[in-house]
Every structure is written in C-alpha cells, then in structure tokens.
Amino acid sequence: MMLDERKIKILQAIIQSYITNAEPIGSRTISKKFDLGVSSATIRNEMSDLEELGYLVQPHTSAGRIPSDKGYRLYVNRLLESNDLGFILRHDLKNRLINEIGEIDQLIYNAARILSKVTNYTSLAIAPQIKKSQLKHIQLIPIDDSKILVVIVTDSGIVKNTVLRTEHSISSDHLNIINNFLNIKLKGLNIGEIGAEVLDQLIKEIYDYKNSILDILPTIVYALDDIEGIEVFADGVNKIFNFPEYNDVEKARDFISFIENKPFIIDMMLSGEHNDIEISIGNENAYDEIKNCSVITATYSVNGKTIGKIGVIGPTRMDYSNVISVVRSLSLDLNEIIKNYFIK
Structure with a gap:
C-alpha cells in the first residue's frame, strides 16, 4: 500500500x-x-x-x-519543514559562545549548556580528542635545574601543560636545541603516532644529547597518554522529568543512569558516520535504556577533520525541527570560533 x-x-x-x-x-x-x-x-x-x-x-x-x-x-x-532560527537568535547563540571563551574544553561545555537551555532537552558533547589531533608545537621551558614545563599545542587548539622532572640538569642551550629538534621532527604527527618507535628514532638522530633527551622524551610520551581520556559533557539531565513519558520513576532512572555512564555516551556519540546532522530514533538506538529516545547530534571540525560532537537526547516525541536547527547552528558556530580563536 x-x-x-x-x-x-x-x-x-x-x-x-x-x-x-x-x-x-x-x-x-x-x-x-x-x-x-x-x-x-x-x-x-x-x-x-x-x-x-x-x-x-x-x-x-x-x-x-x-x-x-x-x-x-x-x-x-x-x-520536516526547516525551522529558521532567525538572525537575532543565531547572533545571540554565537555571542553567548564568544563571550565565554576560555580553554577549548570550556567552550564545548558552554555550548552544551547553551544547547540544553535553548532546546529544553538534555544536551551532550564530546570534547576534542587529542589523539586525533596533530601536534603543532612543543615548548620546553626551564623552571629550575630539575624541572621543565612542557607546553603541548595541537592543530585543534588544544593546549596541555605538564611539569616533568629530570635526573640530569639540562642547560638552557641544550634545552633549546632539543626543543627545536622535537618541533622539526614531531610537528604534524598525530598525537597517537608518537610512541616508542618514534622515541627510538629520535634518540638515534640526536645521539649527542642522548642523556638529556632520554630524560625528556619518555615523560612527554607518557604525558600525551595521560591526556588521551575523552571528555564528555552533559547538561540538563533532570529536564527529562519535564516530559510525561518519564513520570515512570524506573524509566527516568534508566535514562539518568545511561547519561551518567561515560563509556556508553562515548560509544553512542562516536559510533555514527560523522555527517553534518545525525538523527537516531527510538529502536534505532543500540542501548535498551534509550529505545524510547531520539538523539540528534552534529560534528564540529578543524580543517575538515572531525574532532568532536554535540547534540541532544530526549523523548522520540521531540521537536525535531527546532532541535535540528539549533544543533546545526551551534556546530557551525563552534567550527568558526575554533578556527578563529584557537587555530593560529
């Protein structure tokens, strides 16, 4: 029929x-x-x-x-008919993001908070994944004879700082040589590619400074491993109680338990095809806890490379037109802000 x-x-x-x-x-x-x-x-x-x-x-x-x-x-x-947010609302959303710019993780958290407030649904966001980013710059800054501040900057605007201790005192001249060498050799590599094999090759190439680089390099690699964890932000979780579908306490508890399960959220958010807008409805979702929900997400990227996701989750009885418009608008704003404020 x-x-x-x-x-x-x-x-x-x-x-x-x-x-x-x-x-x-x-x-x-x-x-x-x-x-x-x-x-x-x-x-x-x-x-x-x-x-x-x-x-x-x-x-x-x-x-x-x-x-x-x-x-x-x-x-x-x-x-579905496209819902035009209007110039004033689009401008307001972007201004809210720009006015609260700090570190890039804070920007993504603010975007999630704004998204939940505007749509009245629970929002979710995945912060930029550092191991999918390329190393842009390393700066080694001496603190004292046994401590060095390592500043790691990626092409997606992520900046990470770590203090390492060295067994041997390293002169400023040697530190500058090693700093320049590392930037020449490591710039442009994906963070996930910098491991033991790269470490061994670097030691061979800068053998004259073997002791110094043996002090520094392993700590840098370990520091990169330490910051691999994917950050997940959620806002407006309790807004699920605003919907009559979730007057059932068990149903609401299952929903909240799912949102609090970081591995589930990461799997759900990252398992899609990374299209402009992705919509998963009811039984299309892999997890039983959200078979009565719809999930609408959008990616944000740097130089065409997806580095994170943002979206909302709520009942299948969702205001799709409005949510899609807001999610798309915020993802585009994130792309522009990251490019203009974090990528130098």
Whole structure:
C-alpha cells in the first residue's frame, strides 16, 4: 500500500499534534484541529491504514494513535519543514559562545549548556580528542635545574601543560636545541603516532644529547597518554522529568543512569558516520535504556577533520525541527570560533 498525499498529511498532523500534547490522537481531533478537507470517518480509515503500514501505533484500546519510530523516521526524512532560527537568535547563540571563551574544553561545555537551555532537552558533547589531533608545537621551558614545563599545542587548539622532572640538569642551550629538534621532527604527527618507535628514532638522530633527551622524551610520551581520556559533557539531565513519558520513576532512572555512564555516551556519540546532522530514533538506538529516545547530534571540525560532537537526547516525541536547527547552528558556530580563536 502506497502512502498517498492524504495519508502523508494525516500522518504529519498526528505527529505534530503528539509532539505538542503527548496524548494519543483520534480522528475527531485531527478533523477539528487540521483543515484536511475530509470527514472524520475518512481520517479514521486512513489512520487504520497507517497503523497497518507501521507508521502509527495504538497504545491503548481507545481510538487514539501515536507515531511509531517508523512514522517519526518518515517525518524526519521527508516531511520536516526547516525551522529558521532567525538572525537575532543565531547572533545571540554565537555571542553567548564568544563571550565565554576560555580553554577549548570550556567552550564545548558552554555550548552544551547553551544547547540544553535553548532546546529544553538534555544536551551532550564530546570534547576534542587529542589523539586525533596533530601536534603543532612543543615548548620546553626551564623552571629550575630539575624541572621543565612542557607546553603541548595541537592543530585543534588544544593546549596541555605538564611539569616533568629530570635526573640530569639540562642547560638552557641544550634545552633549546632539543626543543627545536622535537618541533622539526614531531610537528604534524598525530598525537597517537608518537610512541616508542618514534622515541627510538629520535634518540638515534640526536645521539649527542642522548642523556638529556632520554630524560625528556619518555615523560612527554607518557604525558600525551595521560591526556588521551575523552571528555564528555552533559547538561540538563533532570529536564527529562519535564516530559510525561518519564513520570515512570524506573524509566527516568534508566535514562539518568545511561547519561551518567561515560563509556556508553562515548560509544553512542562516536559510533555514527560523522555527517553534518545525525538523527537516531527510538529502536534505532543500540542501548535498551534509550529505545524510547531520539538523539540528534552534529560534528564540529578543524580543517575538515572531525574532532568532536554535540547534540541532544530526549523523548522520540521531540521537536525535531527546532532541535535540528539549533544543533546545526551551534556546530557551525563552534567550527568558526575554533578556527578563529584557537587555530593560529
């Protein structure tokens, strides 16, 4: 059975009504609220067909229906009308990000906080992954005879500092030579590529300073390993209680438990195809705890390379048009701000 224009209009009306009211919709309600030019009886027959096709489900014995995951998927793919945020709101979102710029991790956290506030859903963000970044610069700064401050700068704007202790005193001249050597040899390498093999090769090439470089290099490699952990930000977790679907305490507890499980969030956020906007609806989600949720994410990148993700998670009865517009706008703002403020 094909979906003709009338069925599509009825399905769209049901989805829009359910997103707003969270109540199963009957044919009489659709007939009164939407000018579809057909009788209540005709709408009822069409709703029955839509249910048979899997686009609607009847949660109770009443005549009311609600959209299925398949219905939402059709709505998102074919029926969704783009929501224009308007210049003022877009400008406001960007200004909020710019006004709170600090370290790049703080920028991403602020973006997640703003996203939750504007959409009224739980927001999630993955901070830039340092091992997917390229090393841009290393600076070795002497503190005293046995301590050196190592400043690591990546092409994605991440700056990490670590203090290392040396067994031998290293003169400023030797430290400058080693500093310049490391920048020549390591610049442009992915952080994840800098390991034991690279270490051995560097020692061979700068043998005259073997003792000094043996003091410094292993500590730098260990420092890079220490900062590999992926940072996850979440905001507005308790907003799930605003939705009647989550009046069930067990259901709400499962949702919150999932959000607090960092490995699950990382897997969910990073397992997609890294498209402009990704939307996962209901049973399309891999985890049982969020089979009643939709997840909308967007990537942010540097020089065309994805370095993180930001998005929202909430009931499948989500205001898709608004959320997609806000998520897309914030991801574009992040791309621009990272490029202008962190990539030198």
